[in-house]
Amino acid sequence: MPRDHQLTQVNGSPGKSQPLHALAAGLFRGNADDRLHVGYTAAMPGIRKKLAGVASAVLRPDNLLGAGSEAPEFDLRAHDGAHVQSETLKGKHHYVLVFYPGDDTPGCTLQLQAFSRALDSFEQEDCLIFGVNPASESSHQRFCDKADLSVPLLVDVDRKLAIAYRTARPGVPRTFRAVFVIDKKGIVRSAMKDMPDVDAVLQVVRRSNETGYKGTGRRGRQLVPEVSGYGIRKIIENNTDTQVLDIRERVDWLAGHIPGALNIPIDSLADQLSDLPGKRTPLIIACDQGLRATGAARILWDAGYRKLYTLIDGMEAYRGELEEGEESVG
Secondary structure: OOOOOEEEEEOOEEEEEEEHHHHHHHHHHOOHHHHHHHHHHHHOOOHHHHHHHHHHHHHOOOOOOOOOOEOOOOEEEEOOOOEEEHHHHOOOOEEEEEEOOOOOOHHHHHHHHHHHHOHHHHHHOOEEEEEEEOOOHHHHHHHHHHHOOOOOEEEOHHHHHHHHOOOOOOOOOOOOOEEEEEOOOOEEEEEEEOOOOHHHHHHHHHHHHHOOEOOOOOOOOEOOOEEOHHHHHHHHHHOOOOEEEEOOOHHHHHHOEOOOOEEOOHHHHOOOHHHOOOOOOOEEEEOOOOOOHHHHHHHHHHOOOOOEEEEOOHHHHOOOOOEOOOOOEO
C-alpha cells in the first residue's frame, strides 16, 4: 500500500481527505482531531488494522543499530529503583535489551514472561536481561507484579536509549519492538526486530561465549574473530587473497551470495577440505544467521586452518552487494 494512500471520507465528510499514514501517526500521538478520525474507522472494516500496519511501516526507523556497532551507553533506573549503568556491565556481563511498546499489553506480557522463564539459562552464560520502555517506575512495578516478571524493566526517559538503538524516532511517542544482544566488550552482537524466539537469542549469547574460544570455560583465549558486514568488505579490500566460505545450502547460495564466495555446505565441509584454498589463505565463514559458522570454524580449526573469521549474524544481516550464479561452488 503506498505511503500516500488517501482515506477520502473522514468524519463522514465526502471529499475531505487525509493521508492514511498521518492518521496512523495521530493514533500514537493522540491528537484530538486525529483520534476523532481514527474513531470513525470503527465502522470501516480493515482500516484499523491498516492503520497499525502503516504506523509500523512509516513511523518505525528504517534500520536498527546494526551488529558490530558500539553499544550506546546508558544510566537508567529499574522498576525496583536499582541504578543500572552500561559502563559497569563491561567486562563482566553480556546483556540483552528487550525494547517493548507498553506495560501490561498482551504481546509485551508474553514476550517478557518468556524471557523471565529463561532467565536462569541466560545467567548461566553470564548474561543479564533488561526490558526497556519509557513508562514510570511505578508502572513497571505494577506490570512486574501482575505478570510475575523477573526481568528488570528500565525507565527509558524520553526514549533516549530507544532512539540511540534506532527502535524509536524523535517526536514519535512509540517504542517499537526490538531485541539486542550486547557482549562483554560493549559491542552489539545481534539486532532483531519484533519478537524473536527466546531460544534464538540465547543461542546468540552462547555463541558469544563459545565461538572461537580455546579450551573449556568462558575465559579461554579467542581464536576465531568475528567481523561485521562492513568489516568483511574492508578485509577483502586489504587482502585480495581472502576467501569467503559460504556454508549454506546450495539453493540459498544461488539465491544471493557475497561476490566470489565459495559454496561448500557445512554437512559436506569435512569431506571437501581439498576444495579449499591453502591454509595460508584467510577464510571468512558465512551462514544464514551466524549460528552454524561455529561448527564450521571447529571443523576447519581441527583440520589445521588458523586464519579464520566468522560473519556476525550471517547473511541475514549482510547489507553489501550480492551476486547470483553457478560459479565458485565447491
